[in-house]
Amino acid sequence: xxxxxxxxxxxxxxxxxxxxxxxxxxxxxxxxxxxxxxxxxxxxxxxxxxxxxxxxxxxxxxxxxxxxxxxxxxxxxxxxxxxxxxxxxxxxxxxxxxxxxxxxxxxxxxxxxxxxxxxxxxxxxxx
Amino acid sequence: xxxxxxxxxxxxxxxxxxxxxxxxxxxxxxxxxxxxxxxxxxxxxxxxxxxxxxxxxxxxxxxxxxxxxxxxxxxxxxxxxxxxxxxxxxxxxxxxxxxxxxxxxxxxxxxxxxxxxxxxxxxxxxxxxxxxxxxxxxxxxxxxxxxxxxxxxxxxxxxxxxxxxxxxxxxxxxxxxxxxxxxxxxxxxxxxxxxxxxxxxxxxxxxxxxxxxxxxxxxxxxxxxxxxxxxxxxxxxxxxxxxxxxxxxxxxxxxxxxxxxxxxxxxxxxxxx
Numbered sequence: 001x002x003x004x005x006x007x008x009x010x011x012x013x014x015x016x017x018x019x020x021x022x023x024x025x026x027x028x029x030x031x032x033x034x035x036x037x038x039x040x041x042x043x044x045x046x047x048x049x050x051x052x053x054x055x056x057x058x059x060x061x062x063x064x065x066x067x068x069x070x071x072x073x074x075x076x077x078x079x080x081x082x083x084x085x086x087x088x089x090x091x092x093x094x095x096x097x098x099x100x101x102x103x104x105x106x107x108x109x110x111x112x113x114x115x116x117x118x119x120x121x122x123x124x125x126x127x
Numbered sequence: 128x129x130x131x132x133x134x135x136x137x138x139x140x141x142x143x144x145x146x147x148x149x150x151x152x153x154x155x156x157x158x159x160x161x162x163x164x165x166x167x168x169x170x171x172x173x174x175x176x177x178x179x180x181x182x183x184x185x186x187x188x189x190x191x192x193x194x195x196x197x198x199x200x201x202x203x204x205x206x207x208x209x210x211x212x213x214x215x216x217x218x219x220x221x222x223x224x225x226x227x228x229x230x231x232x233x234x235x236x237x238x239x240x241x242x243x244x245x246x247x248x249x250x251x252x253x254x255x256x257x258x259x260x261x262x263x264x265x266x267x268x269x270x271x272x273x274x275x276x277x278x279x280x281x282x283x284x285x286x287x288x289x290x291x292x293x294x295x296x297x298x299x300x301x302x303x304x305x306x307x308x309x310x311x312x313x314x315x316x317x318x319x320x321x322x323x324x325x326x327x328x329x330x331x332x333x334x335x336x337x338x339x340x341x342x343x344x345x346x347x348x349x350x351x352x353x354x355x356x357x358x359x360x361x362x363x364x365x366x367x368x369x370x371x372x373x374x375x376x377x378x379x380x381x382x383x384x385x386x387x388x389x390x391x392x393x394x395x396x397x398x399x400x
Contacts, residue, residue, distance in 0.1 A: 017172065018140050020179040021133045088144050110141040115130045 007052040007125050011035045012042035012068065013086070014060045022055065022086075025114050026121065039063025043071050046078055052125055055117075058087040058098070069101040082124050086117065136179070139172045174220055219388060222381045229374055268347060274355035277302045277324065277344045282363045289329040290363070296346055298322045303354070305343045308335050315347070335365045 009031050013019040016037075023033050034049055036042035040062040046054060054072075058065030065085065072078045082104040087094070090108040098106055104124060107117055143165065150161050277296030285291045296302050296318040304326050306312040312333045316324040328335070339362045346355040 015140055017136060017176045017179060020176070021136045024129070024179060025133055088141065109137060110145070112137065113130075114133050114137060118130075 006030065006032045008032045008034060008049055009121070009125075010042065010045055010049060010051040010054045012039065012054060012060060012065070013057045014038060015057070021114070025118055031125075037061075039065065039068045043068055046072055046081065047075075050078065051081060053121060054081055054083045055121070056083050056085050056087075056103075058085060058089050058094070066097065066101065069098065069103065073102045084117070084120065084124070086112065132175075132178075136172070136176050139168065139175060143168050143172065170220070219381070219384050222377060222384055225373070226377045226381060229377065233374075268352050268354040270356060271353045272356070274346055274348075274353065276355045276358045277318065277346050278358050279304075279342060279344055279361055282342070285327060285329075287329065287331075289327060289331075290335070290365075292326045292328070292342065294324055294344060295322050296324055296344075300346045300348065302326075302344055303347045306333075306335070307341045307343075308333070318346075337365050339364050 007030065009026055011019060011022050011026075011033060013022060013035065014037050019035055019037070023035065027033050034045055034051065036045050038061045042054070042056070042060070043063065045051075056065050056068065060068075063071075065087065069083065072081065072083065079102070083102070085098050085103050085106045086109060087098075087107075088109050089095075090110065095106050095108075105120055107120075146161060146165055146168065150158055150165075275297050277294055277300075279292055279294040281293040283291045283293070292304060292314075294302065298318055298320050300318050302316050302318055302324045304314045304316070306314065306328060310333070312328065314326045314328065316326045318324045341360050341362050343357045343360050345357040348354070
């Protein structure tokens with residue numbers, strides 16, 4: 001696939017190992033993977049890259065995922081970027097809060113199989 | 128396969144997260160127990176996730192920037208503390224793995240694994256000076272001036288890390304070779320019809336230290352209890368090869384790596400206070 005057509009996925013995850021695992025899961029000809037280890041960097045990179053999809057952790061340093069979501073959804077250029085949450089937070093309130101902020105899907109890490117997450121991403125990106 | 132492995136990584140990181148949550152706000156012995164468990168889990172995670180560090184470098188990725196209409200490098204973030212901790216754990220794990228493999232597969236270099244102790248020795252395979260006379264009676268053997276002396280023609284390193292001695296002598300006679308270290312190893316060999324003999328020394332039986340060692344040969348006739356004069360003493364040098372160097376240093380490395388990681392852990396902990 002030509003580089004111009006590669007879709008950009010931004011992974012916002014502060015756990016290095018998990019970041020690498022997700023990178024390995026998603027990398028390939030289809031996607032360009034960018035990553036951020038904290039919420040502030042994730043927001044800057046979102047503004048700069050305008051990614052096709054964001055995979056977001058909620059518990060991150062500097063700026064948490066909820067603050068990131070508020071900032072992105074209030075930005076007219078970025079608000080339509082599909083965001084999937086992959087978080088340790090599994091409480092109903094957290095899930096509802098994230099859904100109210102407009103996330104496309106919510107995965108709790110302890111209940112997630114990565115292949116399901118991968119399929120979901122492919123479906124959203126239409127690839 | 129890849130997905131199963133990545134799911135395992137995810138599961139362990141989740142379990143660690145849950146365990147960390149359990150410790151928060153608690154005190155007492157159960158916390159200590161949980162911290163020990165966390166350390167074990169982190170080590171397991173480090174080992175399981177090790178291929179991630181081989182397959183993926185912390186690198187820049189190229190992305191197409193809409194605002195500029197060009198490709199640019201975008202940094203791939205990493206967590207320095209985690210990397211250092213993992214690197215430390217992995218170094219220790221690798222050193223101990225090397226050590227274990229050496230013990231299991233190269234006992235001739237490392238020495239056998241000591242699973243038992245010997246309390247009573249009947250007869251040693253390699254003989255001390257006292258046992259020489261019992262075994263071959265050379266102390267009582269009469270020296271015959273006319274008996275031809277054998278000679279050492281070549282010393283070579285064997286494939287198994289020992290030493291092979293080659294020489295010539297009277298066909299049909301027996302050659303005795305004395306190899307000195309703190310103790311003296313005694314070998315005997317029959318000279319073939321062409322007048323050649325060969326003796327193989329294994330480091331597994333009797334480990335020669337690094338440095339110069341003397342080797343002496345003479346002919347011996349057990350039936351007549353006579354022997355020749357010893358051939359002039361010769362020397363050969365035992366040198367450490369890379370494997371020997373590794374064997375010698377693996378323990379030191381293992382111990383120092385533990386000390387360095389401990390200091391690094393204290394330093395990183397202080398940074399977080």
